[in-house]
Amino acid sequence: MLDLAIIGGGPAGLSAGLYATRGGLKNVVMFEKGMPGGQITSSSEIENYPGVAQVMDGISFMAPWSEQCMRFGLKHEMVGVEKVIKNSDNSFTIKIEGGKEVQAKAVIVCTGSQPRRAGFKGEDEFFGKGVSTCATCDGFFYKNKEVALLGGGDTALEEAQYLANICSKVYVIHRRDEFRAAPSTVEKAKKNEKIEFITSAVIDEVYGDNSGVCGVKVKLKDGSIRDLKVPGIFTFVGLDVRNEILKQDDEKFLCAMENTGQVSVDLKMQTNVPGLFAAGDLRKDAPKQVICAAGDGAIAALSAMAYIESLH
Ligand code: FAD
Ligand code: NAP
Numbered sequence: 001m002l003d004l005a006i007i008g009g010g011p012a013g014l015s016a017g018l019y020a021t022r023g024g025l026k027n028v029v030m031f032e033k034g035m036p037g038g039q040i041t042s043s044s045e046i047e048n049y050p051g052v053a054q055v056m057d058g059i060s061f062m063a064p065w066s067e068q069c070m071r072f073g074l075k076h077e078m079v080g081v082e083k084v085i086k087n088s089d090n091s092f093t094i095k096i097e098g099g100k101e102v103q104a105k106a107v108i109v110c111t112g113s114q115p116r117r118a119g120f121k122g123e124d125e126f127f128g129k130g131v132s133t134c135a136t137c138d139g140f141f142y143k144n145k146e147v148a149l150l151g152g153g154d155t156a157l158e159e160a161q162y163l164a165n166i167c168s169k170v171y172v173i174h175r176r177d178e179f180r181a182a183p184s185t186v187e188k189a190k191k192n193e194k195i196e197f198i199t200s201a202v203i204d205e206v207y208g209d210n211s212g213v214c215g216v217k218v219k220l221k222d223g224s225i226r227d228l229k230v231p232g233i234f235t236f237v238g239l240d241v242r243n244e245i246l247k248q249d250d251e252k253f254l255c256a257m258e259n260t261g262q263v264s265v266d267l268k269m270q271t272n273v274p275g276l277f278a279a280g281d282l283r284k285d286a287p288k289q290v291i292c293a294a295g296d297g298a299i300a301a302l303s304a305m306a307y308i309e310s311l312h
Contacts, residue, residue: 003308004027005094009031009032009036012294014294016279016300017074021072023302025305028075030069033078034078036066043138046058079098083245083248084276105308107277108279109277112282120150122206126206136289138234145231145232146171148232149235151236152174155239159236160189171216173218174200212231241282243282256272260284268302269299279293280293
């Protein structure tokens, strides 16, 4: 039986792995279906991680994280986890793709979240090269430049205001005339002179060249096309939390969840199921930043170690 199973190898999972192994746990496996690193590896530049003054691409930034963990004995199994189940003796069963099962005394779930893709032409091609889902991360690259933004929810209109503080203009493209965002948020955004709303409109295409995005073609209500010559487009069309491994056969979740689909945790990253922890973008109120996910992972590992110790 494993002492600890960590599911997901992004900043939260890797930090949990580092703290657990360096803290003396011997039998720790991180189940990560791809190469470790998480969603930040899709970013072309990260410049807001404290202590790392050099601007780096996401892959180079994350490479030393796994190297450091492995040095302390963390094992990486490159497999997808299908389900986590609680056993009657309070241990957990990790069901892995292909039918394999592993038992663990404690589990930290760090499967993150995934910004939903909107589905327009050019979105995948230019993702990370002008198409972004993170204004806090990438807004600064467009300082004093015009940008476009897609979506009409709270995230979209809040982020539009954040970008308006940095950029010369923000075009908010939304498919309806009504907004999903709170009325007060809509009102505030409408008062911002740097924001122009283009409503009842959809993105026809995002185009560019080797250096990245050069513009966005927007299809208006009357069928005409408006060509916005912007180097960046931010899409905020909702998030998909990767919580499916916590779903049981009866479709209920193993632990308490928020309405957003995020996992309810306390300040120790403990769920309401003893021995089950959640960290990073997956947990409630996550600020969705690498530094926060890393901090969560460290907290969850320390809590898991205390839990395992309490079993003796
Ligand atoms: P994730 O990074 O999402 O990692 C989760 C991992 O779990 C993934 O590797 C996934 O493969 C794995 N996984 C999921 N399900 C399973 C399963 N069933 N079995 C096995 N493995 C599984 N933040 C910043 O602080 N600064 C930035 O500049 C910045 N830029 C960004 C740019 C982009 C384009 C994006 C998309 C995000 C950016 N972020 C940035 C946000 C940051 O990447 C996230 O907040 C952070 O990665 C969350 O870490 P996490 O470990 O919780 O989850
Ligand atoms: P959201 O509420 O689901 O809004 C997504 C927006 O994207 C909607 O306006 C939707 O349009 C649009 N959209 C979806 N798919 C699209 C597509 N394929 N193409 C174009 N547009 C598309 O997501 P969110 O804004 O990220 O918010 C998620 C949750 O967090 C919500 O419950 C929100 O209230 C909450 N939140 C709260 C706060 C706050 O309280 N301050 C801040 C941020 C988020 P339609 O409206 O036409 O469906």
